[in-house]
Amino acid sequence: MSIPTSLGHTKKLMAQKAKEEASLQEKKKAEASVVVPQNGIVLTQEKLEEVMPEVIAHFKGKGKVLELAILNQPSRMEGHEICLEVMGHVQEEIAQKMKPELLSLIRDLTGAGKLAIKLVTKEEVEPHSNKLYTSTDKLRFLKEKHPALAEFQKKFGLETDF
Template sequence: MTVLKQPVVLEGEHITFQLNGEIQQDIFLKIKPEVLSLLRRKLNNYSIHLEHVIKEEDNSGKRKLYTSTDKLQYLKEKSPALVELQKRFGLETDF
């Protein structure tokens, strides 16, 4: 189901699944014949082709959150209400 829920690009009779990695690629290659025959039969169109591409994620602008303190700081920036909760309940930052 994860592979089938990935974004799809439709160009004429070519359906291209945008996969996240090699694991999804392996799964896609296993289910491709079954999905292709089902689509061809249900749509009554035997010239449909299924393809896949592995999309690269752009992480150049994002920082990695390794420590608990980094994660908390990120969440504080995203939701300022966390700062108020931390002050109000006297929560520790080192957990």
Template sequence: MTRVKEVVAEILLEFKADHKNLEMTVLKQPFEIVDNTILFILNGEIQKDVFLKIKPEFVGLLRQKLNNTQVRLDLELRENIADDTPKLYTSTDKLNFLKGKSGAFRDLQNRFGLETDF
């Protein structure tokens, strides 16, 4: 597992040098290893499309660097990855969230009499 992580990091550096930013985003996603298959866990259809585009090049690089011709790549879409941060839709939600992170926002609101709803 650690060797695979090292190789993926090397490939990321190569993609960075080639300014392949979308590809880098996909390769930074979490992955699992099951037997000889590396399973990337992607967030949506756009990442899936990018992954499928780079898959032949990426699997070739992996096989070469790992010296293993049996390595396979696959993907799994998990669009609803658990996220502990609350969704901030309204101005009031955003202000309350920021006040919870820093008391300075509360002081500013009190000092200047700021309201989010008008």
């Protein structure tokens, strides 16, 4: 990009840059659009489960380990959408990148026409139990889990503080 010498030249450069960005966005949209065959075959959960081993083998053959981690998680059909469960934003980004390849592969294997992939972000659930930091907390937890331990504590005079 050259340095503008006048206001008119600046406007001309800005218009040229806007045209370039518009054409670039049109190219991206054209690449993102996937041709959907209209043959009327509907993908069912059973058919999806039949072809998933082949899909997994395809990604395994290419050495795509991160994609395999996503594909090995449970997937289900909701209407014409395949719901893939992902854990966190990292897997979500990977799944977004593999969507076109996965869609075309499933379409080729099943012959299904109307098909989409929906990502369901599943958060890891932390246990609601308190953390056991002190010896007293640990002993209390073990006594709740094993009541016989309270008898041993009385009989032998066990203490957590020494």
